[in-house]
Amino acid sequence: xxxxxxxxxxxxxxxxxxSTLTFAQDAVAQELxxxxxxxxxxxxxxxxxxxxxxxxxxxxxxxxxxxxxPTWQAMRxxxxxRWGHPAMISLIEKLSRDAVQDGWPxxxxxxxxxxxxxPMLTGHASHQxxxxxxxxxxxxxxxxxTPQERENMSATxxxxxxxxxxxxxxxxxxxxxxxxRAASYPEVERILVNPGIKKKLCxxxxxxxxxxxxxxxxxxxxxxxxxRIGCQPGSPDCKRQATVAAGEGCDKSLAWWFTEEPWRPNQxxxxxxxxxxxxxxxxxxxxxxxxxxxxxxxxxxxxxPSAGAPTISRADPIAALAASDGLSTAVSSFAATPExxxxxxxxxxxx
Ligand SMILES: [Zn+2]
Numbered sequence: 305x306x307x308x309x310x311x312x313x314x315x316x317x318x319x320x321x322x323s324t325l326t327f328a329q330d331a332v333a334q335e336l337x338x339x340x341x342x343x344x345x346x347x348x349x350x351x352x353x354x355x356x357x358x359x360x361x362x363x364x365x366x367x368x369x370x371x372x373x374p375t376w377q378a379m380r381x382x383x384x385x386r387w388g389h390p391a392m393i394s395l396i397e398k399l400s401r402d403a404v405q406d407g408w409p410x411x412x413x414x415x416x417x418x419x420x421x422x423p424m425l426t427g428h429a430s431h432q433x434x435x436x437x438x439x440x441x442x443x444x445x446x447x448x449x450t451p452q453e454r455e456n457m458s459a460t461x462x463x464x465x466x467x468x469x470x471x472x473x474x475x476x477x478x479x480x481x482x483x484x485r486a487a488s489y490p491e492v493e494r495i496l497v498n499p500g501i502k503k504k505l506c507x508x509x510x511x512x513x514x515x516x517x518x519x520x521x522x523x524x525x526x527x528x529x530x531x532r533i534g535c536q537p538g539s540p541d542c543k544r545q546a547t548v549a550a551g552e553g554c555d556k557s558l559a560w561w562f563t564e565e566p567w568r569p570n571q572x573x574x575x576x577x578x579x580x581x582x583x584x585x586x587x588x589x590x591x592x593x594x595x596x597x598x599x600x601x602x603x604x605x606x607x608x609p610s611a612g613a614p615t616i617s618r619a620d621p622i623a624a625l626a627a628s629d630g631l632s633t634a635v636s637s638f639a640a641t642p643e644x645x646x647x648x649x650x651x652x653x654x655x
Contacts, residue, residue, distance in 0.1 A: 337582045340595055341422025345384065347606055348420050348597030352390050354433035354535060354542040355590045359578070361543070362421040362591040363434035368607045369393045369413065375400035376411040377444055379454045385415040385424075389434035391491065391536045392416065393608045396437055399486055399531075406481045409446065414438030414528050420594050422587070423579040433542060435535070438528045439486075441479060459527035463500040468562060470504040480509060486531055487515040494548060496522040496530035499561035506554035516552040521561050541590055 341362065352365030366387040371378045376396070378386050388396075393416075400411045416437045418424060423432060430436050441462055449457065462474050483505065486495055499521035509516060522530075535542035549557070560566065584592060600606045 334583055334585070336423075336580070337584050337587055337591075338423040338425050338579045340584065341418055341420055342425045344418065344420050344595070346419050346599040346603060347387055348594045349600040349606070350594075350597050352536070352538060354389055354421075354435055354539040355594065356433060356541065356588040357543040358430040358433055358436060358532065358545065360582070360586065361433040361588060362594045363389055363417070363432075364420070364594045364597060365390070366417065366419055366421070366434055366606070367393050368419075368603065369396055369416070370607050370609060372448065373397065373400065373609065374410075375404045375444075376413055377449055377454070378413040379440065379449075379457070380414065381451055381454055383415060385418055385431070386413070387419045387421075387434065388416040388437060389533075389536055389539075390608070392435055392437060392533055395489060395491060395531070395533060396439075397608070399439075399489070402485050403482050406478070406485055408443060408478050408482050410444030412440035412442055412444050414440055420597075422591065422594075423582050425579075429578060430532075435533045435542075437531050439531060440528045442527070443478075461526040463498045463526040465526075468498070468500045468567075470500045475504060480505060483519060483529060484509075484515055486529070487518040489533075491533040491536075492518060492531055493534045493545065494518055494520050494532045496520050496525050496532070498522070498524065498526040499558065499566075500526070501529075502553070502558060503562070506552065506558060513552055516554065517548055517550070520548065520553065521558060523566070541588060 347366035347368075348364035350364045352363070352367075354363045355361050367390050368386040369376070369378060369388070371381060371386070396411070396413065396416075404410055414437075415428060415431060417431050417434045421432045421434050428436075431438075440459060442460055460474065462470055462479070464471055483495060483497070483501075486492060495518055497519055502516075502519055502521040505516055505519060532545075535544050584595075
């Protein structure tokens with residue numbers, strides 16, 4: 305009898321514990337996802353995986369791009385949005401090197417994702433699954449920007465906001481080469497630019513024009529372009545976007561952007577944005593596990609290239625790249641980091 309009472313008591317206690325747990329889970333489910341994801345400073349230290357859609361999802365196994373590399377500098381560091389799927393981070397690094405080869409002085413990097421993705425407290429509807437990155441149209445200056453400059457440096461729009469056309473004195477063939485290079489990678493599915501920039505390309509690109517198909521007109525994107533790669537292997541719950549329409553996209557679909565319709569003032573400017581109502585219940589279930597997953601051992605362990613790699617002199621990366629008939633010693637030692645597309649060992653030991 306005593307044994308039975310003991311069992312019952314334990315049962316009641318368990319039930320109570322269970323209902324507390326359910327209550328706690330409900331509270332988490334109702335909390336805005338942007339607050340939960342925005343609170344994480346580090347990624348989920350599990351296998352790289354994108355879950356859900358670009359504008360409704362999260363990701364695990366994220367890595368950060370270093371704030372500085374020989375061919376890039378990250379901007380707006382306080383936002384902590386240097387995180388992405390390893391394939392995205394590798395691609396940015398590769399683009400930065402190829403761009404320098406093409407004569408672009410290096411990339412200024414805008415937002416990628418939060419450490420675990422998800423909706424953000426401010427800005428962007430997409431960038432949630434680690435497969436989107438913003439890159440400035442402003443060339444990297446030939447000196448290291450201070451953290452303060454990276455916060456405050458204003459971005460220059462290439463587009464006249466009244467006519468929605470590119471400001472010709474700001475547009476250069478190097479801009480075209482940079483976009484063409486970014487579009488050249490098979491994993492890049494779309495590049496979002498302002499309609500004025502798309503039109504400029506439609507009007508001026510000579511020779512190979514097939515890459516224009518990936519260049520998609522969209523609001524904003526007048527001081528940066530937005531590179532989106534496809535769902536990566538190992539992400540069964542990543543939801544693919546629709547394939548881009550065939551053709552260069554220099555047709556009626558572009559002409560629409562130069563009508564009044566896309567620029568009409570919002571009829572309901574106070575309506576809540578998706579991020580302001582999105583709870584955990586609106587995200588894929590697997591995103592809860594992403595929130596609960598452990599942190600990596602350190603930020604250095606998940607920063608690419610490894611923070612332990614030799615520091616590169618940023619004195620003159622272009623001269624360094626052009627030096628002799630190959631890579632300078634500094635750049636070679638940098639290049640010793642894993643090859644692009646190779647999965648990073650995970651979690652990597654702190655060094
Ligand atoms: Zn973007």
